[in-house]
Amino acid sequence: MIFTIAGKELRSLFASPLAWLVLTVVQVILGYGFLKRLDDFLQIQSQLARLASPPGVTELVAAPTYATAAAVLLFAVPLLAMRMIAEERRNQTMTLLLSAPISMTEIVIGKFVGLTAFLLLIVLQVLVMPLMLATSTVLDFGLLGTLTLALLLLAAGFAAVGLYASSLTTQPVAAALIAFGLLLAMLFAGETAGDTLRARGWPVPAALAQVFSPLRNFEPLGKGIIDSYAIACALLLAAGFLVLTVRRLDGQRLRG
């Protein structure tokens, strides 16, 4: 049932020009950045060769591309997620899902899976670019793997936040702004809160604050380090906002 809803969401996304536009714009931005970095890398390659253990192409070209992709997702996900619940409520199509023998959790997870599947496409778009270099050079597939995992986890977290924002209002644009605001707030406040708490000598709250700091969770994987705590935090963020979304929609059934 989750996949039925996920499939429906995917179909609706592709039926709108927005999804195609997002895919195109992301490809243009990342493609340009990737080629620029590749160009720079080729220019300094001879100097790098003189170093004892020079950083490879994966580190110097692929990793920054993934960082750019993370920044692009910050804008793209709120736009893609904004309609998922807000518009269903505004057009009163949510009734079809609510009247069917499906639980609210299944509805929310279905929408989340649909959105994440779409974001997986963007992640693959990013992955394809460094993979093209594999024909002519040696890639660090381990680093490429953790980078891809990091981006996917980040996308899933953003998707859950976007979905929650979409459940707060019936205006899709307002939902996008809320999602964007929440994500920005987390990027800044989550980071600072963690540092401040740690500086005060409170390691446990600081560790918990890391849940709300998606970029901090991105960093270790981005360097090729499989940090299970960072992965757990990223998953917790997504799960937390999905629970909030379910609760929000159940609350609307009770009160609204």
Place this chain on the structure above:
Amino acid sequence: MIPDDPALTVCARGLSRRFNSHIAVDALDLDLRRGEILGLLGPNGAGKTTTMQMLTGNIAPSAGEIRICSFDLLEVPARAKACIGYLPETPPLYRELNVGEYLHLAARLHRVAGNRRDAAVAQVIRRCGLKEVSRKLIGSLSKGYQQRVGIAQAIVHEPDIIILDEPTVGLDPNQILEIRALIRELGEKHSVILSTHILQEVEAVCDRVQIMHHGKMVFSDTVAGLRATHNGRSVNIILRQPPAIAVLRDIAGIESVDDEGAGRFRIRFAPGADPTATLVGRAGTENWGLQQLAPAQTSLEEVFVQLTRDEVAQ
């Protein structure tokens, strides 16, 4: 307490719903028997839509219990909802899907098994007359077709109970007749709850009628029973040389006469009596100059106006 009667497909007791301080539905009881078409009637804002939203699990009641095909809607919502097909006031249509895709989606959401899904969709397309538009986008269909797709969505999984909220609003007269015929056909195998504020619709399709007013159920009877017992019939009559009003009142079988001026009278018959022939006969022999004799409002209309009059007075 809820009686455990297998013939009852929907049974609601003490159903209430408040929105902040406003009470939309107040301690409502509702029963629906198998193979029955129930008309839920009431002025705008009487709580019909809220009642239907509660029966279909779209909003939770503030108090009361609902049993759908002997499943408790609040305890086992999935089992209960599987027995219901619901067409809300605004059909829940995805404009970007075509009719076939949309009905397949509705069938999947209602857990129609994969091997029966194609047949179920094909059947419902035939039944609702959607064959020629089955590959068109829903957003491009006319209102009448969209309404039919809405009904198709509600019946694709062959539910025991079909709940239709104002299914004929915004349709042209031909479409209204078609939809009514479809509802009557559905009523043969399924139980149907139909909300409307069109009285002819209730008389045309329903077996039983419940009237709501200010969130309360103020009337419940069969349409036939209503016709037979309640109030009797009324006629409007126009006489060019009317007799004294007392003469009309004295005719056997006439309960009351209202003089509406210019020779126009509104005559209400006693329950079960039909003095039309006497009236016409005496109009001829006594030369009252009978100009027009027409049935007045139906009995249902009278009941409706009586029960919901304070709305008008406000």
